[in-house]
Amino acid sequence: MSAAPAKFAYWVPNVSGGxxxxxxxxxxxxxxxxxxxxxVLAENNGFEYAxxxxxxxxxxxxxxxxxSTGFSLALLLATERLKVIAAVxxxxxxxxxxxxxxxxxxxxxxxxxxxNVVSGWFKGEFTALGEPWLEHDERYRRSEEFIxxxxxxxxxxxxxxxxxxxxxxxFSLKPKPLNTPERPHPEIFQGGNSTAARAMAGRVSDWYFSxxxxxxxxxxxxxxxxxxxxxxxxxxxxxxxxxxxxxxDTEVEARDTLREIVAKADTDAVEGxxxxxxxxxxxxxxxxxxxxxxxxxxxxxxxxxFRTGLIGTPxxxxxxxxxxxxxxxxxxxxxxxxxHEEVRYFGERVLPLVRELEARLPDPETRSESPALHx
Numbered sequence: 001m002s003a004a005p006a007k008f009a010y011w012v013p014n015v016s017g018g019x020x021x022x023x024x025x026x027x028x029x030x031x032x033x034x035x036x037x038x039x040v041l042a043e044n045n046g047f048e049y050a051x052x053x054x055x056x057x058x059x060x061x062x063x064x065x066x067x068s069t070g071f072s073l074a075l076l077l078a079t080e081r082l083k084v085i086a087a088v089x090x091x092x093x094x095x096x097x098x099x100x101x102x103x104x105x106x107x108x109x110x111x112x113x114x115x116n117v118v119s120g121w122f123k124g125e126f127t128a129l130g131e132p133w134l135e136h137d138e139r140y141r142r143s144e145e146f147i148x149x150x151x152x153x154x155x156x157x158x159x160x161x162x163x164x165x166x167x168x169x170x171f172s173l174k175p176k177p178l179n180t181p182e183r184p185h186p187e188i189f190q191g192g193n194s195t196a197a198r199a200m201a202g203r204v205s206d207w208y209f210s211x212x213x214x215x216x217x218x219x220x221x222x223x224x225x226x227x228x229x230x231x232x233x234x235x236x237x238x239x240x241x242x243x244x245x246x247x248x249d250t251e252v253e254a255r256d257t258l259r260e261i262v263a264k265a266d267t268d269a270v271e272g273x274x275x276x277x278x279x280x281x282x283x284x285x286x287x288x289x290x291x292x293x294x295x296x297x298x299x300x301x302x303x304x305x306f307r308t309g310l311i312g313t314p315x316x317x318x319x320x321x322x323x324x325x326x327x328x329x330x331x332x333x334x335x336x337x338x339x340h341e342e343v344r345y346f347g348e349r350v351l352p353l354v355r356e357l358e359a360r361l362p363d364p365e366t367r368s369e370s371p372a373l374h375x
Contacts, residue, residue: 208238325358
Protein backbone atom coordinates (compact mmCIF):
# COMPACT_ATOMS: atom_id res chain seq x y z
CA MET A 1 0.00 0.00 0.00
CA SER A 2 1.17 3.50 -0.74
CA ALA A 3 2.61 5.54 2.14
CA ALA A 4 0.66 8.59 0.96
CA PRO A 5 -1.28 10.34 3.72
CA ALA A 6 -5.05 10.07 3.91
CA LYS A 7 -6.98 12.48 1.69
CA PHE A 8 -10.26 14.15 2.58
CA ALA A 9 -13.34 15.21 0.63
CA TYR A 10 -16.62 16.71 1.76
CA TRP A 11 -20.18 16.37 0.49
CA VAL A 12 -21.17 19.71 -1.04
CA PRO A 13 -24.56 20.69 0.43
CA ASN A 14 -25.94 21.88 -2.92
CA VAL A 15 -29.19 20.05 -2.04
CA SER A 16 -31.48 21.35 0.69
CA GLY A 17 -32.13 19.35 3.85
CA GLY A 18 -28.55 18.80 4.95
CA UNK A 19 -26.75 15.47 5.12
CA UNK A 20 -29.09 13.77 7.59
CA UNK A 21 -32.84 13.25 7.16
CA UNK A 22 -33.65 14.64 10.57
CA UNK A 23 -35.48 17.60 12.09
CA UNK A 24 -32.44 18.36 14.27
CA UNK A 25 -30.92 21.79 13.65
CA UNK A 26 -28.45 21.69 10.76
CA UNK A 27 -26.54 24.95 10.34
CA UNK A 28 -25.98 24.50 6.65
CA UNK A 29 -27.39 25.97 3.46
CA UNK A 30 -27.79 24.79 -0.12
CA UNK A 31 -27.21 28.24 -1.63
CA UNK A 32 -24.15 29.43 -3.49
CA UNK A 33 -22.90 32.13 -1.11
CA UNK A 34 -22.77 29.66 1.78
CA UNK A 35 -21.11 27.02 -0.38
CA UNK A 36 -18.55 29.43 -1.82
CA UNK A 37 -17.41 30.32 1.72
CA UNK A 38 -17.45 26.64 2.66
CA UNK A 39 -15.25 25.67 -0.30
CA VAL A 40 -12.59 28.22 0.64
CA LEU A 41 -12.81 27.18 4.28
CA ALA A 42 -12.48 23.51 3.35
CA GLU A 43 -9.42 23.90 1.14
CA ASN A 44 -7.76 25.84 3.98
CA ASN A 45 -8.58 23.10 6.49
CA GLY A 46 -7.13 20.04 4.83
CA PHE A 47 -9.74 19.08 2.24
CA GLU A 48 -8.44 18.18 -1.20
CA TYR A 49 -11.78 17.27 -2.83
CA ALA A 50 -15.45 18.25 -2.73
CA UNK A 51 -18.31 16.21 -4.21
CA UNK A 52 -21.34 18.02 -5.65
CA UNK A 53 -24.50 15.94 -5.31
CA UNK A 54 -26.84 15.24 -8.20
CA UNK A 55 -30.59 15.48 -7.69
CA UNK A 56 -33.02 16.67 -10.35
CA UNK A 57 -36.27 16.87 -8.40
CA UNK A 58 -37.60 17.01 -4.87
CA UNK A 59 -37.99 13.92 -2.76
CA UNK A 60 -37.13 12.42 0.64
CA UNK A 61 -36.41 15.68 2.43
CA UNK A 62 -34.59 17.41 -0.46
CA UNK A 63 -36.90 20.16 -1.66
CA UNK A 64 -34.38 22.30 -3.59
CA UNK A 65 -31.34 21.28 -5.62
CA UNK A 66 -28.63 23.09 -7.58
CA UNK A 67 -27.40 21.23 -10.68
CA SER A 68 -24.09 19.52 -9.97
CA THR A 69 -21.87 20.37 -12.95
CA GLY A 70 -22.61 24.10 -13.05
CA PHE A 71 -22.33 24.31 -9.27
CA SER A 72 -19.01 22.45 -9.36
CA LEU A 73 -17.58 24.88 -11.89
CA ALA A 74 -18.65 27.82 -9.72
CA LEU A 75 -16.84 26.30 -6.72
CA LEU A 76 -13.74 25.62 -8.82
CA LEU A 77 -13.60 29.26 -9.86
CA ALA A 78 -14.01 30.38 -6.23
CA THR A 79 -11.05 28.30 -4.99
CA GLU A 80 -7.38 27.80 -5.76
CA ARG A 81 -6.54 24.18 -4.90
CA LEU A 82 -9.78 22.31 -4.24
CA LYS A 83 -10.69 19.56 -6.72
CA VAL A 84 -14.43 19.42 -7.28
CA ILE A 85 -16.16 16.21 -8.35
CA ALA A 86 -19.42 16.64 -10.25
CA ALA A 87 -21.87 13.76 -9.94
CA VAL A 88 -23.63 12.87 -13.21
CA UNK A 89 -26.14 10.28 -14.42
CA UNK A 90 -25.57 8.29 -17.60
CA UNK A 91 -28.93 8.19 -19.32
CA UNK A 92 -29.43 11.88 -18.60
CA UNK A 93 -26.03 12.91 -20.00
CA UNK A 94 -24.35 11.90 -23.25
CA UNK A 95 -20.65 11.14 -22.69
CA UNK A 96 -19.58 13.40 -25.55
CA UNK A 97 -21.47 16.38 -24.12
CA UNK A 98 -20.10 15.79 -20.62
CA UNK A 99 -16.59 15.37 -22.06
CA UNK A 100 -16.90 18.80 -23.66
CA UNK A 101 -18.12 20.42 -20.45
CA UNK A 102 -15.41 18.64 -18.44
CA UNK A 103 -12.61 19.76 -20.76
CA UNK A 104 -13.73 23.38 -20.48
CA UNK A 105 -14.10 23.16 -16.68
CA UNK A 106 -10.66 21.57 -16.47
CA UNK A 107 -9.03 24.41 -18.40
CA UNK A 108 -10.84 27.09 -16.43
CA UNK A 109 -9.78 25.52 -13.12
CA UNK A 110 -6.20 24.56 -13.97
CA UNK A 111 -6.85 20.81 -13.94
CA UNK A 112 -9.10 20.46 -10.87
CA UNK A 113 -12.30 19.08 -12.40
CA UNK A 114 -13.40 15.48 -11.70
CA UNK A 115 -16.55 13.46 -12.29
CA ASN A 116 -18.52 10.89 -10.31
CA VAL A 117 -20.53 8.57 -12.54
CA VAL A 118 -23.75 7.67 -10.70
CA SER A 119 -25.71 4.73 -12.07
CA GLY A 120 -28.88 5.92 -10.32
CA TRP A 121 -31.31 4.81 -7.64
CA PHE A 122 -34.12 7.39 -7.95
CA LYS A 123 -36.52 5.86 -10.48
CA GLY A 124 -38.90 8.81 -10.15
CA GLU A 125 -36.39 11.23 -11.66
CA PHE A 126 -35.99 9.14 -14.80
CA THR A 127 -39.68 8.49 -15.31
CA ALA A 128 -40.59 12.15 -14.63
CA LEU A 129 -38.18 13.15 -17.39
CA GLY A 130 -39.59 10.53 -19.75
CA GLU A 131 -36.40 8.49 -19.72
CA PRO A 132 -36.37 4.68 -19.49
CA TRP A 133 -35.54 3.12 -16.13
CA LEU A 134 -33.15 0.22 -16.63
CA GLU A 135 -32.79 -2.74 -14.30
CA HIS A 136 -29.86 -2.67 -11.87
CA ASP A 137 -27.15 -4.52 -13.80
CA GLU A 138 -28.15 -2.80 -17.03
CA ARG A 139 -27.62 0.57 -15.36
CA TYR A 140 -24.08 -0.50 -14.50
CA ARG A 141 -23.46 -1.78 -18.04
CA ARG A 142 -24.51 1.64 -19.29
CA SER A 143 -22.25 3.39 -16.76
CA GLU A 144 -19.28 1.27 -17.78
CA GLU A 145 -19.82 2.10 -21.42
CA PHE A 146 -20.20 5.77 -20.46
CA ILE A 147 -16.84 5.75 -18.64
CA UNK A 148 -15.08 3.96 -21.48
CA UNK A 149 -16.43 6.55 -23.92
CA UNK A 150 -15.50 9.46 -21.65
CA UNK A 151 -11.92 8.29 -21.19
CA UNK A 152 -11.49 7.61 -24.90
CA UNK A 153 -12.82 11.05 -25.85
CA UNK A 154 -10.51 12.72 -23.33
CA UNK A 155 -7.35 10.86 -24.34
CA UNK A 156 -7.58 9.86 -28.01
CA UNK A 157 -7.63 11.99 -31.15
CA UNK A 158 -10.80 10.45 -32.53
CA UNK A 159 -13.44 8.30 -30.91
CA UNK A 160 -15.29 5.42 -32.54
CA UNK A 161 -17.79 3.57 -30.39
CA UNK A 162 -20.61 1.27 -31.42
CA UNK A 163 -21.98 0.34 -28.03
CA UNK A 164 -25.30 -0.86 -26.70
CA UNK A 165 -26.07 2.56 -25.19
CA UNK A 166 -23.84 5.11 -26.96
CA UNK A 167 -22.62 5.52 -30.51
CA UNK A 168 -19.85 7.88 -31.52
CA UNK A 169 -18.60 8.19 -35.08
CA UNK A 170 -15.26 9.83 -35.76
CA PHE A 171 -15.82 12.20 -32.83
CA SER A 172 -12.98 14.60 -32.01
CA LEU A 173 -12.74 16.79 -28.92
CA LYS A 174 -10.55 19.91 -28.87
CA PRO A 175 -9.22 21.13 -26.61
CA LYS A 176 -8.60 18.02 -24.55
CA PRO A 177 -8.64 18.42 -20.78
CA LEU A 178 -5.29 19.10 -19.17
CA ASN A 179 -2.77 16.28 -18.94
CA THR A 180 -0.85 16.84 -15.69
CA PRO A 181 1.76 14.85 -13.74
CA GLU A 182 -1.02 13.93 -11.30
CA ARG A 183 -3.47 12.58 -13.90
CA PRO A 184 -3.79 12.17 -17.68
CA HIS A 185 -7.41 13.35 -17.69
CA PRO A 186 -10.04 14.40 -15.12
CA GLU A 187 -10.34 11.72 -12.46
CA ILE A 188 -13.31 9.39 -12.83
CA PHE A 189 -15.05 8.33 -9.63
CA GLN A 190 -17.79 5.73 -9.29
CA GLY A 191 -19.92 4.43 -6.44
CA GLY A 192 -22.11 1.42 -5.69
CA ASN A 193 -21.80 -1.55 -3.35
CA SER A 194 -23.20 -4.32 -5.55
CA THR A 195 -21.25 -7.06 -7.28
CA ALA A 196 -21.79 -5.29 -10.61
CA ALA A 197 -20.49 -2.01 -9.17
CA ARG A 198 -17.36 -3.62 -7.70
CA ALA A 199 -16.56 -5.42 -10.95
CA MET A 200 -17.10 -2.26 -12.99
CA ALA A 201 -14.81 -0.28 -10.67
CA GLY A 202 -12.05 -2.82 -11.13
CA ARG A 203 -12.38 -2.65 -14.90
CA VAL A 204 -12.72 1.05 -15.64
CA SER A 205 -12.73 3.55 -12.74
CA ASP A 206 -9.97 5.67 -11.20
CA TRP A 207 -11.71 5.83 -7.80
CA TYR A 208 -14.31 3.66 -6.09
CA PHE A 209 -16.71 5.27 -3.61
CA SER A 210 -18.12 3.03 -0.90
CA UNK A 211 -21.07 3.65 1.38
CA UNK A 212 -20.20 3.74 5.07
CA UNK A 213 -18.56 0.50 6.22
CA UNK A 214 -16.77 -0.97 9.22
CA UNK A 215 -13.27 -2.46 8.85
CA UNK A 216 -14.52 -5.88 7.73
CA UNK A 217 -16.78 -4.32 5.12
CA UNK A 218 -13.91 -2.28 3.68
CA UNK A 219 -11.62 -5.31 3.49
CA UNK A 220 -14.31 -7.35 1.69
CA UNK A 221 -15.06 -4.65 -0.87
CA UNK A 222 -11.41 -3.91 -1.53
CA UNK A 223 -10.71 -7.59 -2.16
CA UNK A 224 -13.52 -7.80 -4.73
CA UNK A 225 -12.49 -4.60 -6.54
CA UNK A 226 -8.84 -5.62 -6.66
CA UNK A 227 -9.73 -9.06 -7.97
CA UNK A 228 -11.78 -7.47 -10.76
CA UNK A 229 -8.87 -5.17 -11.62
CA UNK A 230 -6.47 -8.13 -11.72
CA UNK A 231 -8.78 -9.95 -14.15
CA UNK A 232 -8.86 -6.83 -16.31
CA UNK A 233 -5.07 -6.50 -16.18
CA UNK A 234 -5.15 -2.98 -14.74
CA UNK A 235 -4.10 -1.15 -11.59
CA UNK A 236 -6.94 -1.21 -9.03
CA UNK A 237 -8.83 2.03 -8.46
CA UNK A 238 -8.20 4.03 -5.34
CA UNK A 239 -10.71 3.51 -2.53
CA UNK A 240 -12.90 6.24 -1.01
CA UNK A 241 -15.13 5.71 2.02
CA UNK A 242 -18.20 7.67 3.10
CA UNK A 243 -18.46 8.77 6.73
CA UNK A 244 -20.58 11.20 8.72
CA UNK A 245 -18.22 12.88 11.16
CA UNK A 246 -19.34 13.98 14.62
CA UNK A 247 -16.28 15.32 16.46
CA UNK A 248 -16.88 16.82 19.89
CA ASP A 249 -14.71 17.66 22.90
CA THR A 250 -16.04 14.58 24.73
CA GLU A 251 -17.31 11.21 23.54
CA VAL A 252 -20.52 11.75 25.52
CA GLU A 253 -21.29 14.92 23.53
CA ALA A 254 -20.65 13.14 20.24
CA ARG A 255 -22.83 10.15 21.13
CA ASP A 256 -25.58 12.41 22.41
CA THR A 257 -25.55 14.27 19.09
CA LEU A 258 -25.95 11.02 17.18
CA ARG A 259 -28.82 9.94 19.42
CA GLU A 260 -30.55 13.28 18.88
CA ILE A 261 -30.15 13.04 15.10
CA VAL A 262 -31.81 9.62 15.06
CA ALA A 263 -34.47 10.55 17.65
CA LYS A 264 -35.53 13.54 15.52
CA ALA A 265 -35.38 11.66 12.22
CA ASP A 266 -38.01 12.53 9.62
CA THR A 267 -39.59 9.09 9.73
CA ASP A 268 -41.70 9.42 6.59
CA ALA A 269 -38.77 10.69 4.52
CA VAL A 270 -36.38 8.02 5.83
CA GLU A 271 -38.86 5.22 5.20
CA GLY A 272 -39.69 6.57 1.73
CA UNK A 273 -36.03 6.79 0.85
CA UNK A 274 -35.42 3.29 2.22
CA UNK A 275 -38.23 1.83 0.13
CA UNK A 276 -36.94 3.53 -3.02
CA UNK A 277 -33.31 2.52 -2.69
CA UNK A 278 -34.01 -1.04 -1.59
CA UNK A 279 -36.30 -1.50 -4.58
CA UNK A 280 -33.43 -0.34 -6.79
CA UNK A 281 -30.97 -2.74 -5.19
CA UNK A 282 -33.27 -5.78 -4.97
CA UNK A 283 -33.02 -6.24 -8.71
CA UNK A 284 -29.43 -7.46 -8.36
CA UNK A 285 -29.00 -11.15 -9.06
CA UNK A 286 -27.27 -11.85 -5.74
CA UNK A 287 -29.18 -9.30 -3.60
CA UNK A 288 -25.99 -7.36 -2.82
CA UNK A 289 -27.20 -3.97 -3.98
CA UNK A 290 -26.59 -0.81 -1.99
CA UNK A 291 -28.62 -0.34 1.19
CA UNK A 292 -29.85 -3.96 1.23
CA UNK A 293 -28.71 -4.46 4.83
CA UNK A 294 -29.26 -0.85 5.96
CA UNK A 295 -31.46 -0.32 9.01
CA UNK A 296 -33.49 2.77 9.89
CA UNK A 297 -30.59 4.49 11.71
CA UNK A 298 -28.24 3.85 8.77
CA UNK A 299 -30.70 5.43 6.34
CA UNK A 300 -31.02 8.63 8.39
CA UNK A 301 -27.67 9.46 6.78
CA UNK A 302 -28.24 8.77 3.08
CA UNK A 303 -25.07 6.76 2.49
CA UNK A 304 -24.74 4.78 5.74
CA UNK A 305 -22.31 7.38 7.07
CA PHE A 306 -22.78 6.46 10.75
CA ARG A 307 -21.46 2.95 10.07
CA THR A 308 -17.94 4.22 9.50
CA GLY A 309 -17.83 5.19 13.17
CA LEU A 310 -16.20 8.63 12.91
CA ILE A 311 -18.00 9.71 16.06
CA GLY A 312 -16.22 10.76 19.26
CA THR A 313 -13.34 12.94 20.38
CA PRO A 314 -10.72 14.22 17.94
CA UNK A 315 -8.31 11.60 19.29
CA UNK A 316 -10.75 8.74 18.78
CA UNK A 317 -11.66 9.85 15.27
CA UNK A 318 -8.04 10.36 14.23
CA UNK A 319 -7.13 6.86 15.41
CA UNK A 320 -10.04 5.37 13.48
CA UNK A 321 -9.16 7.27 10.31
CA UNK A 322 -5.58 6.02 10.45
CA UNK A 323 -6.86 2.50 11.10
CA UNK A 324 -9.00 2.69 7.96
CA UNK A 325 -6.02 4.07 6.06
CA UNK A 326 -4.11 0.99 7.14
CA UNK A 327 -6.85 -1.19 5.65
CA UNK A 328 -6.53 0.52 2.27
CA UNK A 329 -8.83 3.57 2.36
CA UNK A 330 -7.22 6.41 0.38
CA UNK A 331 -9.91 9.11 0.69
CA UNK A 332 -12.56 9.92 3.28
CA UNK A 333 -15.76 11.54 1.99
CA UNK A 334 -17.20 13.39 4.99
CA UNK A 335 -20.54 14.91 5.89
CA UNK A 336 -21.26 17.23 8.81
CA UNK A 337 -24.20 18.59 10.78
CA UNK A 338 -22.97 22.22 10.95
CA UNK A 339 -20.62 22.58 8.00
CA HIS A 340 -18.71 25.81 8.57
CA GLU A 341 -18.06 25.22 12.26
CA GLU A 342 -17.28 21.53 11.93
CA VAL A 343 -15.03 21.80 8.88
CA ARG A 344 -12.97 24.33 10.82
CA TYR A 345 -12.98 22.10 13.92
CA PHE A 346 -11.82 19.18 11.77
CA GLY A 347 -8.93 21.18 10.35
CA GLU A 348 -7.85 22.55 13.72
CA ARG A 349 -8.47 19.61 16.05
CA VAL A 350 -8.74 16.33 14.11
CA LEU A 351 -6.44 16.62 11.08
CA PRO A 352 -3.27 17.47 13.05
CA LEU A 353 -3.77 14.31 15.11
CA VAL A 354 -4.25 12.25 11.92
CA ARG A 355 -0.99 13.58 10.52
CA GLU A 356 0.80 12.97 13.82
CA LEU A 357 -0.35 9.34 13.90
CA GLU A 358 0.57 8.84 10.24
CA ALA A 359 4.06 10.17 10.92
CA ARG A 360 4.54 7.53 13.63
CA LEU A 361 3.55 4.64 11.40
CA PRO A 362 6.19 2.06 10.53
CA ASP A 363 7.13 1.12 7.00
CA PRO A 364 4.01 0.40 4.90
CA GLU A 365 4.93 -3.28 4.68
CA THR A 366 4.49 -3.65 8.44
CA ARG A 367 1.64 -1.23 9.08
CA SER A 368 -0.84 -3.97 9.92
CA GLU A 369 1.21 -4.70 13.05
CA SER A 370 0.87 -1.17 14.39
CA PRO A 371 -1.15 -0.98 17.65
CA ALA A 372 -2.72 2.29 16.44
CA LEU A 373 -4.41 0.41 13.62
CA HIS A 374 -6.38 -1.75 16.04
CA UNK A 375 -7.71 1.08 18.19
